[in-house]
Amino acid sequence: MKRRFVWDLPTRVxxxxxxxxxxxxxxxxxxxxxxxxxxxxxxGYGILSLVIFRILWGLIGNYHARFTSFVKGPKxxxxxxxxxxxxxxxxxxxxxxxxxxxxxAILAVLLIQAGSGLFxxxxxxxxxxxxxxVSDRTSSQLTSIHETVPWIIAGLxxxxxxxxxxxxxxxxxxxxxxxxxxxxxxxxxxIKASNPWFRGLxxxxxxALAVYALVKYV
Numbered sequence: 555m556k557r558r559f560v561w562d563l564p565t566r567v568x569x570x571x572x573x574x575x576x577x578x579x580x581x582x583x584x585x586x587x588x589x590x591x592x593x594x595x596x597x598g599y600g601i602l603s604l605v606i607f608r609i610l611w612g613l614i615g616n617y618h619a620r621f622t623s624f625v626k627g628p629k630x631x632x633x634x635x636x637x638x639x640x641x642x643x644x645x646x647x648x649x650x651x652x653x654x655x656x657x658x659a660i661l662a663v664l665l666i667q668a669g670s671g672l673f674x675x676x677x678x679x680x681x682x683x684x685x686x687x688v689s690d691r692t693s694s695q696l697t698s699i700h701e702t703v704p705w706i707i708a709g710l711x712x713x714x715x716x717x718x719x720x721x722x723x724x725x726x727x728x729x730x731x732x733x734x735x736x737x738x739x740x741x742x743x744x745i746k747a748s749n750p751w752f753r754g755l756x757x758x759x760x761x762a763l764a765v766y767a768l769v770k771y772v
Contacts, residue, residue: 559747560648560738562616564754568608569733575600576664576711580704591680595671599765602668605661607761614757616748618648625658626651645727647740656717660710663703670700672769683769 575597582594612621626634631651638652649657673688674697675681685693721727732738736749 556740557737558647558740559736559749560618560740561733561736562619562747562749562754563736563751564607564611564758565615565619566733566736567754568604568611572601572604572608572664575604576707580708583704588679595680595682598668598671599769601664602672603758603762603765605664605668606765607758608661610757610761611754614753616750618747621654624649624651624654626654631655645725645740647738653717656710656714660707660714663706663710667700667703667707670696670703673697674700684772687772 578597579594579601582590582597611619614620617623631654634646634651646653672682672684673693675685675693676697681693688696718729721729
């Protein structure tokens with residue numbers, strides 16, 4: 555086992571920023587109130603920007619951030635799941651095949667949640683910035699989705715935390731520390747991860763400007 559650089563700065567900032575904004579969105583959504591919901595909408599725009607950025611970063615980020623490095627087929631994923639309880643399985647470098655499913659599921663539901671919020675309306679004081687583009691019926695359906703998906707997100711977060719706890723308690727693997735420092739203990743590999751932070755900053759800036767233009771001018 556060697557200590558290797560795995561997670562680039564953009565990936566780590568994305569992870570912790572998303573955690574904060576999801577917490578803000580969930581809390582403000584439960585609290586309600588006109589002023590509180592202003593923060594709810596802002597955090598929603600932030601989540602939408604982060605999710606779109608992560609999808610883009612999954613294509614142009616460093617090796618371990620790219621989907622091609624950790625999203626595996628059913629055969630590999632099932633084999634990994636069967637071996638997970640084994641004592642001699644080597645820790646994965648970056649996301650493991652089951653972790654990949656968690657990443658994809660969380661990105662998908664957050665995209666649905668943030669996207670549906672753009673068209674949602676409470677029929678009283680608050681409505682999404684794109685509600686004028688759809689019919690009242692469609693807006694009502696998307697509002698219902700927007701009110702339901704947070705509980706799916708909460709379930710996925712709890713599952714994610716349970717997986718982290720399992721790796722710490724049962725396998726002695728701290729998966730949180732690498733997401734803070736970027737460094738992870740792993741088996742020997744020839745792959746050297748880069749840290750393209752400027753590319754990440756540029757990519758997020760473009761995505762954030764696009765989301766701002768979408769909600770402001772469309």
